[in-house]
Amino acid sequence: MSKRYDVIIVGAGHNGLVCATYLALAGYSVLVVEANERVGGAAITREFAPGYSVSACAHLLFLLHPKIVADLSLERHGLKPAATDLHTVALAADGAHLTLTADAIDGNGVSTGDRAAYPLFLNKLRRFAGVLQKTFMTRPPRLAHKSMADLTALAKLGLSLRLLGRDDMRELLRIGAINIHDVLQETFENDLLKGAMGFDAVSGGNLGPRSPNTVLTCLYRLTGQLNSKGSGISIPAGGMGAVTGSLRAGAEAAGVEIVTGTPVKRILLDRDRATGVETSDGERISGAIVVSNADPKTTFMKLVGARNIETGFARRIDNIRMQGKAAKLHLALDGPPTFRGLEQTQLGQRLVIAPSLNYVERAFDCSKYGEYSNQPTMEINIPSVHDDSLAPKGKHVLSAIIQYAPYNLRAGWDAERAAFKQLIIDKLAEYAPGIEERIIASELLTPPDIEKEFNIHGGHWHHGECSPDQFMMLRPTPGAAQYATPVAGLYLCGAGSHPGGGVLGLAGRNASTEILKREKTP
Amino acid sequence: MTAPMTEPMIARAADKRVLPTPFHARASALCQTNCWSSWNAYTVVDLYSTLEDEYFAIRNATAAFDLTPMAKYRISGKDGLAYLDKLMTRKMGKLTPGRVMYAAWCNDRGHVLDDGTVFHLDKNHWRLCSQERHLDWLLATAMGFDVEIHDESAEVAGLAVQGPTSCRTLKAMNLEGIENLKPFQLRYFPFDDTELLVSRTGFTGDLGYELWIEPAHAEKLWDALFIAGKPHGILPNGGQALDMARIEAGFIQAGVEFVPAAELVRPDRGRSPFELGLGWLVHFDKPIFNGRRALLEEREKGSRYRFVRLDIDGNKPGNEAFIYNGKKEIVGHITSATWSPSAKMNIALASLKMPWGRPGDELYAEIYYNRELQWNRLMARCKVVNDAFFAPPRRRETPPRDY
Numbered sequence: 060m061s062k063r064y065d066v067i068i069v070g071a072g073h074n075g076l077v078c079a080t081y082l083a084l085a086g087y088s089v090l091v092v093e094a095n096e097r098v099g100g101a102a103i104t105r106e107f108a109p110g111y112s113v114s115a116c117a118h119l120l121f122l123l124h125p126k127i128v129a130d131l132s133l134e135r136h137g138l139k140p141a142a143t144d145l146h147t148v149a150l151a152a153d154g155a156h157l158t159l160t161a162d163a164i165d166g167n168g169v170s171t172g173d174r175a176a177y178p179l180f181l182n183k184l185r186r187f188a189g190v191l192q193k194t195f196m197t198r199p200p201r202l203a204h205k206s207m208a209d210l211t212a213l214a215k216l217g218l219s220l221r222l223l224g225r226d227d228m229r230e231l232l233r234i235g236a237i238n239i240h241d242v243l244q245e246t247f248e249n250d251l252l253k254g255a256m257g258f259d260a261v262s263g264g265n266l267g268p269r270s271p272n273t274v275l276t277c278l279y280r281l282t283g284q285l286n287s288k289g290s291g292i293s294i295p296a297g298g299m300g301a302v303t304g305s306l307r308a309g310a311e312a313a314g315v316e317i318v319t320g321t322p323v324k325r326i327l328l329d330r331d332r333a334t335g336v337e338t339s340d341g342e343r344i345s346g347a348i349v350v351s352n353a354d355p356k357t358t359f360m361k362l363v364g365a366r367n368i369e370t371g372f373a374r375r376i377d378n379i380r381m382q383g384k385a386a387k388l389h390l391a392l393d394g395p396p397t398f399r400g401l402e403q404t405q406l407g408q409r410l411v412i413a414p415s416l417n418y419v420e421r422a423f424d425c426s427k428y429g430e431y432s433n434q435p436t437m438e439i440n441i442p443s444v445h446d447d448s449l450a451p452k453g454k455h456v457l458s459a460i461i462q463y464a465p466y467n468l469r470a471g472w473d474a475e476r477a478a479f480k481q482l483i484i485d486k487l488a489e490y491a492p493g494i495e496e497r498i499i500a501s502e503l504l505t506p507p508d509i510e511k512e513f514n515i516h517g518g519h520w521h522h523g524e525c526s527p528d529q530f531m532m533l534r535p536t537p538g539a540a541q542y543a544t545p546v547a548g549l550y551l552c553g554a555g556s557h558p559g560g561g562v563l564g565l566a567g568r569n570a571s572t573e574i575l576k577r578e579k580t581p
Numbered sequence: 582m583t584a585p586m587t588e589p590m591i592a593r594a595a596d597k598r599v600l601p602t603p604f605h606a607r608a609s610a611l612c613q614t615n616c617w618s619s620w621n622a623y624t625v626v627d628l629y630s631t632l633e634d635e636y637f638a639i640r641n642a643t644a645a646f647d648l649t650p651m652a653k654y655r656i657s658g659k660d661g662l663a664y665l666d667k668l669m670t671r672k673m674g675k676l677t678p679g680r681v682m683y684a685a686w687c688n689d690r691g692h693v694l695d696d697g698t699v700f701h702l703d704k705n706h707w708r709l710c711s712q713e714r715h716l717d718w719l720l721a722t723a724m725g726f727d728v729e730i731h732d733e734s735a736e737v738a739g740l741a742v743q744g745p746t747s748c749r750t751l752k753a754m755n756l757e758g759i760e761n762l763k764p765f766q767l768r769y770f771p772f773d774d775t776e777l778l779v780s781r782t783g784f785t786g787d788l789g790y791e792l793w794i795e796p797a798h799a800e801k802l803w804d805a806l807f808i809a810g811k812p813h814g815i816l817p818n819g820g821q822a823l824d825m826a827r828i829e830a831g832f833i834q835a836g837v838e839f840v841p842a843a844e845l846v847r848p849d850r851g852r853s854p855f856e857l858g859l860g861w862l863v864h865f866d867k868p869i870f871n872g873r874r875a876l877l878e879e880r881e882k883g884s885r886y887r888f889v890r891l892d893i894d895g896n897k898p899g900n901e902a903f904i905y906n907g908k909k910e911i912v913g914h915i916t917s918a919t920w921s922p923s924a925k926m927n928i929a930l931a932s933l934k935m936p937w938g939r940p941g942d943e944l945y946a947e948i949y950y951n952r953e954l955q956w957n958r959l960m961a962r963c964k965v966v967n968d969a970f971f972a973p974p975r976r977r978e979t980p981p982r983d984y
């Protein structure tokens with residue numbers, strides 16, 4: 060073995076970088092080994108056509124925790140927004156859009172009742188999201204353990220529920236057990252409004268608005284708003300790569316060593332203890348602690364190896380539900396597109412195609428049977444409106460999340476990729492007539508493409524569905540839900556761990572806290 | 582009056598709930614009591630004639646027991662040994678072709694799922710034989726290994742042939758060289774245009790063999806065995822007599838001494854190998870096996886239970902009795918008990934709470950018995966016995982003497 064570190068982190072996704080920096084600041088020698096040529100995992104900016112760059116996977120920043128920004132001095136290391144508190148525009152094919160902010164609806168055809176209900180409803184959900192967010196900063200409690208830390212964590216959760224008051228608590232339990240469709244249906248009348256709000260609950264998941272758990276995913280997403288006065292949705296200058304770029308700068312300033320273009324082939328073990336990593340070119344690097352930013356399935360089934368973990372645990376890892384259903388479309392445009400009825404000043408907002416809950420549900424239906432949506436739902440943004448570093452002057456890039464594109468497409472993606480891309484562009488053209496003539500270059504990333512490019516099993520947004528059976532103390536699965544794993548000295552720090560995915564950083568931070576608590580001080 | 586059922590009718594009827602074993606016709610012809618029980622979805626004879634006759638056939642002559650309902654899994658592939666090493670708590674490296682090993686396997690909590698025997702049939706081929714069914718667990722354990730797991734329970738018929746004259750019986754069946762088969766060895770013999778697999782294994786703690794064959798040849802095997810065994814006192818034995826013999830041998834049984842961990846509703850009610858007297862089967866000097874972490878922790882922190890063999894004063898069987906210490910506190914209970922005709926002892930297997938069962942601990946079994954509607958209670962003194970109650974040297978003799 061050539062080199063030796065206190066900590067080796069597999070993967071330089073934002074969580075890996077966050078974890079690395081906290082550990083380096085605490086005095087550990089840390090090496091981060093990343094498979095791809097650039098750091099950032101699913102939060103990067105890259106060129107997809109000469110002169111045109113885009114946030115290649117995640118494209119909107121709404122969850123990144125302010126504590127991480129502050130602790131790691133990300134602003135000093137170059138993070139700055141190109142746009143903040145984006146509004147959501149619920150696009151209508153006829154141009155009668157609605158604009159949704161954190162507390163109001165702008166647009167025609169919305170009843171007084173809906174307008175009145177909107178802020179009340181969101182305030183209620185934000186209170187509930189607050190309860191959820193309280194659990195985000197600490198490791199989830201172990202069930203059936205009597206340690207003080209576990210009991211306190213459970214008690215705190217119970218207390219914050221109680222502090223909601225009787226009515227709220229009852230309401231949370233009620234809506235938590237139904238689905239976002241039913242909740243929106245009983246609260247609002249306007250289809251466009253409900254469609255766009257429902258979209259938020261299902262984006263990134265294997266869920267339709269009528270699926271169970273969609274209130275949980277809605278609250279999860281809403282936690283991002285709690286740190287801001289507005290919608291909390293922003294676009295970093297330079298794209299998502301700027302977030303991870305600043306993380307990299309911060310990590311290196313703290314003394315973290317980073318190697319890229321170096322896939323880890325396996326995690327080395329001595330009996331049941333991790334002792335380092337072996338890279339794909341056969342180099343062995345030893346580390347007292349190994350932390351994996353890769354998703355749990357990749358970590359255990361591939362890097363540790365199913366045969367090196369006990370059967371019950373292996374089976375639980377194997378059963379983690381993580382088949383991606385979100386695709387990513389990138390367009391290089393030779394000028395700003397025109398959306399029917401949308402003022403050009405609004406072009407830089409978050410544009411959503413989800414005209415009704417049924418529309419989204421039908422889009423989901425296709426994917427249940429291994430087909431892509433024939434009427435897909437989308438979240439679009441055109442970051443070049445705010446940021447001229449992404450495209451040549453006067454030109455634009457469009458980035459869109461498209462649902463649903465099942466990982467296991469029955470007909471196979473190689474056969475269908477082109478047809479699906481065309482279908483999406485046709486759908487876009489219904490809203491932005493003439494857009495197809497402006498396209499200079501385009502790229503569609505299906506979940507298998509995302510799996511391949513970003514090394515995420517199943518190409519799943521969260522490294523595993525965020526559903527109650529894979530959430531909190533069950534995330535990714537009992538036995539590994541407190542960042543430590545059955546393999547001594549091996550920790551998880553990615554989106555597959557509590558609290559979950561999105562460019563949030565807390566899995567990485569919490570993992571570092573747990574490591575500092577459990578391992579001997581550097 | 583209805584017409585008697587034909588054999589296919591019986592089979593079809595049996596198909597609904599329980600299957601006949603390939604020995605069914607022979608067994609039912611010899612079954613005088615019509616005492617059957619269901620085992621792994623097969624009907625098997627519980628008692629053919631009398632318990633005494635069958636028991637004494639095991640201990641003094643030869644007894645044949647239909648063990649077809651045992652679960653049998655074929656494990657094949659080049660990673661078979663590594664696979665078994667992960668599955669079992671025991672180091673399986675010594676298992677070479679032609680050998681059999683007894684082993685136990687655990688879940689991640691270190692609780693026993695089952696115990697059984699592994700036959701190394703041939704290069705890259707093994708058979709696991711167990712009381713309970715485990716396909717799901719065996720398949721899950723196969724992740725990451727180049728092995729195939731195949732449930733061959735219904736493809737192999739089995740007969741246990743046990744007792745002091747069992748070797749002579751098999752010799753009389755022309756199984757050439759059978760007397761040289763050592764304990765825990767196996768060998769193939771030609772029989773009826775097929776292969777007969779014989780292993781020197783059993784559940785009686787005595788000289789004995791187990792015979793394995795394709796179901797189509799099962800009846801012929803039975804016939805040949807009973808003809809050969811006639812001069813040597815062969816009798817068929819049912820589950821009841823076998824149970825007496827296995828308690829005498831001090832062997833544990835799934836579902837009796839422990840609840841197989843996969844069947845537990847309350848996960849903490851399982852038993853670890855240490856808690857079943859199987860500590861000798863746990864080898865920590867291999868990198869990984871199911872239950873390793875939990876068992877290491879148990880070794881450090883101590884077990885919760887102790888498995889003991891008890892010699893109970895008097896002759897009243899102590900089935901299911903509570904065990905008390907000298908201070909009249911309940912410290913455990915009996916899981917199996919019988920009068921042992923061979924050891925002339927009132928014997929039992931028991932699970933005691935730690936630390937009870939140490940040398941010198943005073944223990945009492947609370948035995949209730951009924952004499953013509955009069956209930957009596959007895960606090961019978963118990964002594965912990967370290968080894969099997971009955972372990973005749975002939976069980977290991979190779980070649981065995983001609984009894």
Ligand SMILES: Cc1cc2nc3c(=O)[nH]c(=O)nc-3n(C[C@H](O)[C@H](O)[C@H](O)COP(=O)(O)OP(=O)(O)OC[C@H]3O[C@@H](n4cnc5c(N)ncnc54)[C@H](O)[C@@H]3O)c2cc1C
Pocket residue numbers: 069070071072073074075092093094095098099100101102116117118119120121122263321322323324352353354357362383385386387460509512513514515518519520521522552553554555559560561562563566
């Ligand atoms: C289509 C799509 C759109 C999304 N949009 C948004 C969005 O708009 N906003 C948002 O907040 N979130 C979004 N997300 C979710 C978000 O991108 C992820 O949840 C988040 O980036 C995960 O971060 P991470 O650091 O935990 O893991 P990752 O970013 O996946 O990083 C893991 C890293 O480990 C590396 N790695 C894996 N295996 C190995 C190995 N063997 N050797 C070396 N390195 C390895 C990978 O290359 C990768 O760099 C989106 C996700 C998808 C799929």
